[in-house]
Amino acid sequence: MKALALNLVLATLWLLLGRSRTTADFFIGFVVGFAGLSAFSAVLDTGDYPRRVWALIRFIAGFLREFFLANLSVARRVLFGSNATLQPDFLTYDVAGLTRGEILVLSYCITLTPGTTTVQISDDFRTLTLHALDASDPDAVRRGIDERLRHPLLRLTR
Amino acid sequence: MTDLLASWLLLFGAAFILIAAVGAVRLPDVLCRSHAVAKASTLGIFSMLLGLWLELGTEAVGLKIILAILFQVTTIPAAGHLVSLLAKQKDLPRWRPAPRQAPPPTSGPSRPA
Structure with missing residues (x-):
């Protein structure tokens, strides 16, 4: 649950830092955030997310x-x-x-x-x-x- | 390209809704009909709305059509489930295959569930 919230925060950050703000951008941010979370799952304490x-x-x-x-x-x-x-x-x-x-x-x-x-x-x-x-x-x-x-x-x- | 895909999806969905209607006529009893209606009309509406979404584009409609698809896809099976539950509780006549198992060839409600 905490990892899901973190992933949503990452997606929102991606949206705020990017040039355009569309639904597709949100999903790209979500996927990029998920890739980051699963790469660093050991340090970020994501559990089995x-x-x-x-x-x-x-x-x-x-x-x-x-x-x-x-x-x-x-x-x-x-x-x-x-x-x-x-x-x-x-x-x-x-x-x-x-x-x-x-x-x-x-x-x-x-x-x-x-x-x-x-x-x-x-x-x-x-x-x-x-x-x-x-x-x-x-x-x-x-x-x-x-x-x-x-x-x-x-x-x-x- | 998008137009072509959208047209194919609409056609495909319409074909499956037609199949659901044909199934409701051809299959023998309520429970069998609920198979055809629940499955085929769910896929039909699913692909018709998907085609509509492709045709209109995300700028115009955003995620509203996706929400509509979600509602349709969750409610149609629930309705099919209710119809078949009612058919079981009311003990509506069930169609049985004629040969092999039932010696008296009655065509009506042969066996209560």
Whole structure:
């Protein structure tokens, strides 16, 4: 948190010292400040801030890729697939060890990634009920969520 | 160049919104339809607003369109989630694949969840 504030201060300083003041300049200052902070992270006591920023970038990039693939598969299914090949069913996904914020982000990402939507979060915040278009192999669906969403998310938050 | 990219993004977004509409007609039940509508219309609005942003340029609009994208992208999946949650709680009829698993070939609400 302190490192994030320091990074914002650096970006603002960059803005004040530069000739033009646009949104793009602010972001350039932010990136330059981040490079400085991660280069001197040992002396500046930034903690795990650089690692978390990288984890955030990786998570967003991975999520956008999944989101795009999900849309291509939905498009193929809607335009060319026949309903006879669907195997829609509910399945449960275990989220017992996660905090509420993590469950929120995870369930949101599940809705936007291939083949699954979140239907219900149990009252004790331990299981999610999902709906999958192809539920013939529920374990494969769970493994896919583990690999593509849960592990990058946990690298970001822990 | 920017014009061309913006036009392609608008076209792409419109195509995905069309796909969402076709999906809402073609897929068999509420829960399956929410898949198509939540995903395809989110990407559709996302890329249409991105195209608009490229077309207008940052001097004119700044980060307002980015904020609009953020709101759309966070609210559409929440709406899809609510629709499917309601469909589960109200126990709306679910479409089942006809062969193999269910011996009585009833087409209506065959199995409560």
